[in-house]
Amino acid sequence: MSPLQACLLFSSALFSLGLIAVLVRSNAILVLLGVELMLNAANLNFIAFWRYGPAPAEGHGVVFVVFALAVAAAEAAVGLALVIALHRHQRNVRLGEARRLRG
Amino acid sequence: MTALAAIALLTLAAAAIALALRDLIHSALLLIASWVGIAAFYLWAGAEFVAFAQVLIYVGAISMVVLFAVLLTRPPTGPATREPSGRAVPGFLAGGAVLGLLAGAVLSSPLPAGTGAAPAFGVRELGLKLLGPHAGALLATAALLTVALLGAVVLAAARGKEDAS
Numbered sequence: 001m002s003p004l005q006a007c008l009l010f011s012s013a014l015f016s017l018g019l020i021a022v023l024v025r026s027n028a029i030l031v032l033l034g035v036e037l038m039l040n041a042a043n044l045n046f047i048a049f050w051r052y053g054p055a056p057a058e059g060h061g062v063v064f065v066v067f068a069l070a071v072a073a074a075e076a077a078v079g080l081a082l083v084i085a086l087h088r089h090q091r092n093v094r095l096g097e098a099r100r101l102r103g
Numbered sequence: 104m105t106a107l108a109a110i111a112l113l114t115l116a117a118a119a120i121a122l123a124l125r126d127l128i129h130s131a132l133l134l135i136a137s138w139v140g141i142a143a144f145y146l147w148a149g150a151e152f153v154a155f156a157q158v159l160i161y162v163g164a165i166s167m168v169v170l171f172a173v174l175l176t177r178p179p180t181g182p183a184t185r186e187p188s189g190r191a192v193p194g195f196l197a198g199g200a201v202l203g204l205l206a207g208a209v210l211s212s213p214l215p216a217g218t219g220a221a222p223a224f225g226v227r228e229l230g231l232k233l234l235g236p237h238a239g240a241l242l243a244t245a246a247l248l249t250v251a252l253l254g255a256v257v258l259a260a261a262r263g264k265e266d267a268s
Contacts, residue, residue, distance in 0.1 A: 012205035013115050
């Protein structure tokens, strides 16, 4: 197994963990953290392909990860603000009870 | 390779335990360990700037925001919330299927073997790239971050009529 494959397997496992958390847990904060883990797994892939890819001196992977980190920070801030707004409206953050918009 | 295996094992173990725990505070603290592990992977791969940015953004900032959100939304009767049991088995099945699919694709694809040497792409080269060909994207990201943080403040601080009490 080459190092690139090892890195990709690592990020695949991390992505699956985040996916399981998103699917199984019902707390909105934990679901958001699962999404963050999946995003981190994508960043790991960018770094791995940059490190072992054909043109590492160009640095595309690193540049992409820097932008992805900035967008992830914005996403976390907005997501947690939504969690707080949800808590203000229904006094808990369980996603199964957030059904006010259901038709 | 042994360093990579150790980093991967620690990160995955911390993330798995964090997402399985009942208490959200413990989950957040363990996820900080997992993010530190990811930063260690970036250092191992030779992307120093990204590693330090990961530590600053995730370990420093997002973890604090998560902890504040956990404390602000904690139910008064205690943190014990029972998960609905009907979703566990399909969730684990779907996650395992995705993991199997990804691992199979990774192991069967003809990937480049890669050179052993770390690429020479330091902070100076990254800065030249960011402020040269990617300057427009950098400005757009700055605007996005400002707007998103303002929106977060508006969302979290809005006082509607129905809960003015």
